[in-house]
Amino acid sequence: MKEQYVRDLGEGMRVDSLFSLRSRDIRSARTGDPYLSLEVSDCSGAIPAVMFRPSSAEEALPIGSVVRIRGVVSTYRGVRRVSIDALRPVETFDPRDLLPSGLRDREEMLGELRSAVKRIRDVRLRSVARAVFGAPGFIGSFASCPAGTGRHHAYVGGLLEHTLAVAALCETLASSYPRADHDLLLTAALLHDVGKTEELSFASSFEYTDAGRLVGHVVLGERIVSRAIEGLARPLPDELGLRLIHAVLAHHGERQWGAPCEPCSLEALLLHHADNLDAQAAAFLDAVSGAAVLEQSWSDRGSPFGRALLVPTAATGAVRRECA
Numbered sequence: 001m002k003e004q005y006v007r008d009l010g011e012g013m014r015v016d017s018l019f020s021l022r023s024r025d026i027r028s029a030r031t032g033d034p035y036l037s038l039e040v041s042d043c044s045g046a047i048p049a050v051m052f053r054p055s056s057a058e059e060a061l062p063i064g065s066v067v068r069i070r071g072v073v074s075t076y077r078g079v080r081r082v083s084i085d086a087l088r089p090v091e092t093f094d095p096r097d098l099l100p101s102g103l104r105d106r107e108e109m110l111g112e113l114r115s116a117v118k119r120i121r122d123v124r125l126r127s128v129a130r131a132v133f134g135a136p137g138f139i140g141s142f143a144s145c146p147a148g149t150g151r152h153h154a155y156v157g158g159l160l161e162h163t164l165a166v167a168a169l170c171e172t173l174a175s176s177y178p179r180a181d182h183d184l185l186l187t188a189a190l191l192h193d194v195g196k197t198e199e200l201s202f203a204s205s206f207e208y209t210d211a212g213r214l215v216g217h218v219v220l221g222e223r224i225v226s227r228a229i230e231g232l233a234r235p236l237p238d239e240l241g242l243r244l245i246h247a248v249l250a251h252h253g254e255r256q257w258g259a260p261c262e263p264c265s266l267e268a269l270l271l272h273h274a275d276n277l278d279a280q281a282a283a284f285l286d287a288v289s290g291a292a293v294l295e296q297s298w299s300d301r302g303s304p305f306g307r308a309l310l311v312p313t314a315a316t317g318a319v320r321r322e323c324a
Contacts, residue, residue, distance in 0.1 A: 002097045005323075007044035013073045015082055018090060020098045020205035021065045022046060026054075034059070040069065040082070041205060043100045043323035050076075051084035058087050066093045066204045096323055098204050100155040106143055109160050116167050116190060122183040124236050128244065129190055131228035141197045148196075149206040151304065152282040159196050162278055166192065169274035177266065184240070185267040188247035192271060195221025218258055222248050243267065251275050284309060 004017035019040035027037050029052070036059065038049040049069065051058065061067065071084040117133065120126040133139050147153030147162040170189040174182040198220045199212030211220060225248055229236050236244075246268055252259035253272040263269040287303040288311045299309040 001094065001323075002042070005044040006040075006042050006047045009047060009073045009080070009082070011073050011075050011080060014071075015073060016068075016070045018042070018066055018068055018093055018097065021061060021063055021067050022205055022207075024061065024063055026059055036084075036087075038084075040067070042098050043096065047082060048079060049082040049084055051087055054087070061087070061089060064201065064203070064205055064207050065089050066091075066098065093204065095204060099202065099206070099323075101323060102153075102155045102157045102161055104157065104161055106157055106160070109157065109164060110139070110143060112164050113160065113190070116164070116186065119171075120183050120187055122187075124232075124234065124240065125183050125187040125244070127232055127234065128225065128228050128236065129187055131231060132191055132194055132224060135228075138197065142194065144202065145197050145200060146202055146206050147193065147279075149200065149208065152279045152286065154206060154286075156202070159193060162282070163190060163193060165278045166271070166274050169277060170271060173270045173274060177270065180266045180270055181243075184243055184247070185270060188244055188251070188267060188271050189274065191221065191225050191244075192248050192251045192275060193217060193221060194224050195219065198224075216258060218249060218252060218260060247271050285312070288312070 002017050004015060006019075009015065019042050021038065022041050023039040025037045026034050029035055033053060036049075036051040036054045038051065039046055040049050041047070049071070051071075066089065068086075068088050068090050069082060069084055070086040071082050074081060074083045113133070117126060117129045120129060133142070143160050144156055145159040146155055147158040153159065153162045167186060167189040170185045171182070174180045174185050195217035199209060199215075199217035201207050201209050222245055225245060229241050229244075243265055246261065246265060247263075249260045250263040250268040251271050253263060253276065255262065259272075263272050283304060287305060288299045288309050291297075291299040291309075292311050297311055299311065301308045303309055
């Protein structure tokens with residue numbers, strides 16, 4: 001394990017450690033000389049950095065690179081940052097030093113996923129879920145993928161944790177609304193975000209792939225599910241397939257939120273609200289995490305929600321993220 005983490009960097013501290021390069025801009029100083037404005041991160045957080053008089057090789061370092069930084073922590077306009085003296089790429093590193101991880105055990109969550117698939121009583125829909133999760137190499141990627149790059153479940157295993165929470169919410173909703181098709185809703189819940197395995201890269205930092213930026217996980221997920229349906233030995237009835245695909249495509253709810261279509265079925269509507277509820281609750285817990293660690297009752301007003309938030313009693317243990 002590396003010895004220095006972002007969370008431990010204080011003003012005046014010398015820095016000599018590995019970090020992921022999250023962003024990189026070339027800017028001009030008042031003298032006209034170029035400098036690098038960077039953001040670097042590890043499993044404990046992110047911090048801005050600056051490097052004056054960079055070489056052409058340093059200017060060309062791609063975002064997502066793992067780099068060794070030597071420098072000192074300074075404060076500029078009240079913001080802590082690293083003033084870099086030396087910067088070079090490295091190829092040998094431990095991803096656990098760089099990527100945050102959730103608190104839940106991976107094998108335990110995979111067991112819950114398998115149990116959820118078994119609860120799909122309709123053998124036709126269950127075969128779709130098994131075809132997706134059973135594709136070569138897919139489950140490993142799905143279990144490691146974050147659910148996002150920042151707002152919610154942005155850690156190793158976040159996608160699996162989010163999926164299980166949405167599936168549990170949907171099963172509760174199905175019991176409250178008997179006219180909803182339990183099996184269709186549960187299948188859609190388990191598959192709604194599978195496109196994130198192609199939308200996000202997570203080798204050394206959480207970034208969007210080209211496909212993620214150009215197409216997005218909603219459409220990428222529809223393609224994965226459609227391919228699974230097409231490959232079934234026993235064809236799925238067209239109407240059932242359309243209802244499943246519709247729920248996947250509509251789970252963001254509104255076109256302005258990235259939904260190619262808005263929910264037109266009860267199952268799609270329930271999935272959308274379950275997905276949004278879990279995302280918002282996870283984002284809330286992340287927003288109050290700092291205040292919870294400090295044993296404060298309220299977060300500051302600078303939260304992503306635009307207001308101070310009341311810290312739940314059990315928030316401290318629920319929101320702390322560990323290095324993978």
